Amino acid sequence: MSSSATASQTDSQHRLARIQVYNWGTFSGYHDLPVPRDGLLLTGPSGSGKSSLLDALSAVLVPPRNLRFNAAAQDSTTGDHSRSVLSYVRGAYRRSADEITGEVVTDYLRSGATRSGVALTFTRLDPGETITLVKLFHARQGSTSANSVSQTQLLVEGDIALTGLMEYLTNGIDRQALSRDLEGRAARFERYEAFAARFRRRLGLSGEVAQRLLHRTQSAKNLTSLDALLRDFMLDEPDTFAMADAAVEQFAELREAHAAVVEARNQEALLSPLRQLDERITEARQAQERAEGLRAAIDPYLDRLKTSLHEQTVDTARRALDRLADELTAARRAEQDARREREAAHLALAGGLGQDLPALDARLEAAHQVTERAAGARRFLDAQLDILGATAPSEGAAFAELQRTAAQEIRRAESVESEQDGARNALRAEQVALAEQQRELRQRADQITRSHSAMSAELLRARDVVARAVGQAPAALPFAGEVLEVVPGQEEWRVAIETVVGPFARTMLVPEHLYRKVAEAVDAEHLGARLGYERMSPGRRSTRALPADALARRVRSRAGSEYGGWLDVEIMRRFDHACVESARDLVAVDRGVTRAGQVKSSRTSHLKDDRQDLTDPGSWTVGVDPAERLEQVVAESRRVAARLEAVDGEITTLDRVRAVGRERRDACRRILETTWEEVDVDGARSREADLTAQRARAATALPGLGELESRAAAAGLAEDKARSTVLRLAGEEQVQRARLEDARAALAELAQRRREREEDRAHPDAGGSDGAGRGDTNDRTGGTDTDRTDKGAGSGASGSRRPAFTRTEREALFGELEQRFRSRRRHAGLAEADATAREVEQEIARDHQRAAQAESRGVGEARAIMVRFSERWPVHGREVRPEAAFLGDYLELLDHLQADGLPRFERRFAELLHSQTEQNIGQLASEVRRAVSQVRGRIGPVNDALRATEYSPGHHLHIEVAERRLPIVHDFLVDLATIAASNLDLAEETAEEAEARFAVLDSVMTRLGSSDPRDETWRRQCLDTRLHVSFTAVERDESGTAVDYYEGAAGLSGGQRQKLVVFCLAAALRYQLTEPGRAVPGYALVVLDEAFDKTDAEFTRAGLDVFRGFGFQLLLATPMKMLQTLEDHVGGAAMVTNTPEGDDSRLAVVIFEERDGGAAPPRAHEAADASGSRARGGAEAVDAPRTVRASGRRAAAAAARPRAADVAPPAPSDAASPADADEPAGTTGIVSTATGVAGAAGARHAAGATAPDGAPDGSETVDAPNDAEAGDAPASAGTP
Secondary structure, rough: OOOOOOHHHOOOOOOEEEEEEEEEEEEEEEEEEEOOOOOOEEEEEOOOOOOHHHHHHHHHHHOOOHHOOHHHHHHOOOOOOOOOOHHHHOEEEEEOOOOOOOEEEEEEOOHHHEEEEEEEEEEOOOOOOEEEEEEEEEOOOOOOHHHHEEEEEEEEEOOOOHHHHHHHHEEEEHHHHHHHOOOEEEEOOHHHHHHHHHHHHHHHHOOOHHHHHHHHHOHHOOOHHHHHHHHHHHOOOOHHHHHHHHHHHHHHHHHHHHHHHHHHHHHHHHHHHHHHHHHHHHHHHHHHHHHHHHHHHHHHHHHHHHHHHHHHHHHHHHHHHHHHHHHHHHHHHHHHHHHHHHHHHHHHHHHHHHHHHHHHHHHHHHHHHHHHHHHHHHHHHHHHHHOOOOOOOOOHHHHHHHHHHHHHHHHHHHHHHHHHHHHHHHHHHHHHHHHHHHHHHHHHHHHHHOOOOOHHHHHHHHHHOOOOOOOHHHHHEHHHHOEEEEEEOOHHHHHHHHHHHHHHOOOOEEEEEHHHHHHHHHHHOOOOOOEEEEOOOOOOOOOOOOOOEEEEEEEOOOOOOOOHHHHHHHHHHHHOOOEEEOOHOOOOOOOOOEOOEEEEOEEEEEEOOOOOOOOOHOOOOOOOOHHHHHHHHHHHHHHHHHHHHHHHHHHHHHHHHHHHHOOOOOHHHHHOOOHHHHHOOHHHHHHHHHHHOOOOOOHHHHHHHHHHHHHHHHHHHHHHHHHHHHHHHHHHHHHHHHHHHHHHHHHHHHHHHHHHHHHHHHHOOOOOOOOOOOOHHHOOOOHHHHHHHHHOOOOOOOOEEEOOOOOOHHHHHHHHHHHHHHHHOOOOOHHHHHHHHHHHHHHHHHHHHHHOOOOOOHHHHHHHHHHHHHHOOOOOOOOOOOHHHHHHHHHHHHHHHHHHHHHHHHHHHHHHHHHHHHHHHHHHHHHHHHHHHHHHHHHHHHHHHHHHHOOOEEEEEEEEEEOOHHHHHHHHHHHHHHHHOOOOHHOOOOHHHHHHHHHHHHHHHHHHOOOHHHHHHHHHHHHHHHHHEEEEEEOOOOOOOEEEEEEEEOOOHHHHHHHHHHHHHHHHHHHHHHOOOOOOOOOOEEEEEOOOOOOOOOHHHHHHHHHHOOOOOEEEEOOOHHHHHHHHHHEEEEEEEEOOOOOOOOEEEEEEEOOOOOOOOOOOOHHHOOOOOOOOOOOOOOOOOOOOOEEOOHHHHHHHOOOHHHHHHOOOOOOOHHHOOOOOOOOOOOEEEOOOOOOEEEOOOOOOOOOOOOEEEEEEEEOOHHHHHHHHHHHHOOOO
16 A cells, blocks of 8 residues: 655645634533644544534534534434534533423523634644634524524634634624724634635635535445445536526426416417307397398388289279270160160050050069069078078978077077177187287397396386486496306205395496496486395495305305405395295294295294295396396297187187177078068969960960060060170179279378388487387288288387388398298288288297397307406406407407417417427436446546555555436436427427427426425436446456456445445545645545444554545544554544533543654644633633643553543632623633543543643653643633
8 A cells, every 4th residue: 555645745735733612512611622733533432522523623614504413423324413503502412301291302501692612723834824714603592593593704814712702702793893803814704605715715625515525524434335435425416406407497487488378278269169159149130130120121011012912903903994894885785775676576565466465464574573582582591591401491381480490599699609709808808918928028038138138127128227327338237136146056945045135136236436327317217117226335344154054155146247246245244044944944043034935034024925936937036047038038938929829719710600600690580581471482483374374375366476575575685684784894893993992092001101101210209109019910810901000110029110221121121021921922912911921020030039049148158258268367457347248359359369469479488498498408318318428537537546545455446337227217318308309490390299398398397396205306316317327346456457346335344345435435535625736635634433433453544544645634533442543543532521411521632742753733732822812701711631642552551541630620710701601610621631531431520731842752741730720821821
């Protein structure tokens, strides 16, 4: 093994020369420990305070965030995690159970205001330099929280006594006085970072990494494998952690951008259906307007149709009259000619051919006429008998019986007709009522469609009046029922809810800013209804606790309502009624309501209002959807129409039966009005036959008579025929004239109606166009043109004035109406016009109703979308509410979102995804992948250091690095590759590909930023590239041949394992602490806590030789059994003892002479003299024990000889200052000497005199205790 560093090399190193503590742990008061340049062995029983001294060094040399007190114990499985700066300043020495509470508490030596400090003095011999690092603490009285300890740091040029600084801590830390008094000699630091940066430069430490490494070296005894050593001590934390942290931090921006995209897409997805709904609503409204136009155009169209038909009738009648005039003239001329011929024949006959024949002819003619009349009467009788279903009588007696039967039939018919009249009157009254109900339902449907409200018509009309008066839309003055709803699942309490909440639901809600205007409008206008309104004053709160069964829990404000807060308070205030099943349960509550609707409003007042059937949904007012109410109205309208049609049928059937009865009655009456002689055809014919025979006999007796008679008969026939023609033509002429007159009258009436309509349009305010409109179309049946003229000029069930159409609009509407008319009757005449118009109007009404329902459904769906949107994304800065009136605003939002918002968000997301995956993820993946090569590069210098020192005779160690990545690391790298794979042009990546990459990135970033223990383990395994490699120590001989391999610690004994680790640790420290071109590190101190407790003497010496060979100054804390093994590798030994109670630690020091003729370190008494200044605030009591100087193994022998003086009680101390009330008076002096290191552990020590300068090397000087010197030594020395 190579020799140790030379003296000239070590002279250039900063080495620890002195440790001072004041009130640190169980080291109460002031203690001063000299440290030889060759190192110090710190020993003592367990619990004596060795680790407290090592922690004092750590408190100064280690950054607070990396500080772990009692590091060796914390790294073990039974580590002590209770130590802190506060516990050391307070002097925590034990934990015990409270006698009263049983709680485990910490016992402190110093519970009052306490001052404390640690000072470390470092020296360099060539060039000469001494600096002291000081850390001062002050704890407030009675405080036990970590932040109650104030502290400051000093870097002092040269040495300084810690006791001289305590006066600045009398009442807290006097920072101004420190800076003032030490100006030019010391620099004070409030921030540890600045303090550390300064002393690292002065001591030759490369950086904070070196500080951490030295601190961790203190617990090197717990290193059990080569992997752990090289990962934790040699290799710094890789940049992958910082890169991952930066990526996670920057990913927040990307996540926000993605969230904005997702939110914008969600907004678009939610709002997109509005465009189709808007088209549906627009189409439905256009269909309604079309239906209303058609309905308004029916009358003008029907007028034009009738005008055309009447004009056709006039033209036809005129042509017929012209034709009939000619035909009638010809017929009358023929009649006159026949009459003259007949009269001439009769004159010839009367001229003598037979005077008796004319008389016979007259009698015969009269008989013939009687026969004809009897035949006609008989035919009429037969017709009446056919009506009655009776047979004709053949004689007078049978006819008399027939008349008696007819009289009875008349009496029965009159009785039945009276009953039928009553039934018909009832049906007619029902028909009129149904027609009125149908008209009201149509008006109601139109009103619901226009207002989008289910409130009653009179309330809506009243609100419209008020809204117009105050210049607001009706929606600005909602009824409570419109913005309330029944809580889902509570419909079974609907009757109770309507009973109690109904009056409030019919109340109009007035916002505060409209209250005065509304009050004035209500007072000034005639509303035509009972209207209550409620002023919505802000600021009202309800603090009443509601029972679980309160009615208020069954009603709530609609989601998205701007009046929700006010309504919720009102609901709680007004409707705290308990909901009970029956009246029996009502007795037990002050305010309640039964399921049937009986209300108890106080202990004595009850009410049940059954004027309305509250089980009928049509009477509900709380939270009724207008679309549902429209469906109810439409359903009711259909029911009324069906009943109206049935009543029409019943009236028609009854009229038909009545007509049959009246026909039978009239037949009976005609039979009674007839005599047998009037219908006795046989008797009349017999008498005519007798006269005919008599005349034939008379004519036979006269010559030439037959020819004259033939002429007369022929002329009579011609005259009769001509007369019949004249009568027929005259009748036809009369009919045509009547048709012409009727048509002209109808045309005049139609013209008058047109003029009136034109006047109405020209003077809209003059006329009674506010009537009920067209009325029910059922009234058309049998209606005349006059009936239609008397009806109002309005159209539609709403009673609005008929709109004025342009010529183009009118012709288009007339064309559609013509198609509708013809689809029912191919050639509609005047007789069918009204009936056809009624059918067409009913069809148009149904079309209007369907369109209104479609609009209501569309508006309802759109409103639901707007409500959901406003709940998730309130529209700020503009008056937009989730109502149909603001649909355009939401469509504008959608247009803006699709045209600008979403593309902008997607563009920003794509850019951030591209940049972050390229910069962060790509670099992180590259860093992880090249970890093995980086580690090999870092291990190279360590191998160089290992080659400079033999591991065993003739052998050296060489560390080999192998890749060892777990499967999760491979998966992690695959994910990173997937994320960074698509570094294409932004335009080439689809949204789906970007989303897929982001999903992987989001998963990785979420785990990297998670605090879940499982994710933290995963993060460390993936990012800590030190875990991605394994190390193997190869022992090679002089020829470079491998003779042994060491992987981890398998198969090695504890000592072999510790030797391997310590050897490599020394090499790693040398690499970290030695500047390029130098043989030894500029900073030499290495602290090892129980590092060689498991090795044998040979392995221990070999390990220490390694550290000495690399130029380190060792401060070893070790069990007493290791003294003889370790003494040759250090320049002195310090024994730490404590009382059995563990509340008073003491020091005893053995200084070894320098070997090999080297320069001696600062002597113990020199250190004592240099640090013995008296504090300005009061004297400090200090023990000055004797010094033992020895060399070689004589140190152990000297330390093992206890004397009586060693166990003498401590010398009394000077009076303590008030600030030191919690500091014990008797404290260990600046330098303690060995007082039976092996045999007097735990005993209190006597104070001894310091050794005189110039004592011969190898000699042992032991001075007896001197109380006076012990007390005066600190006071006599001046401040350095």
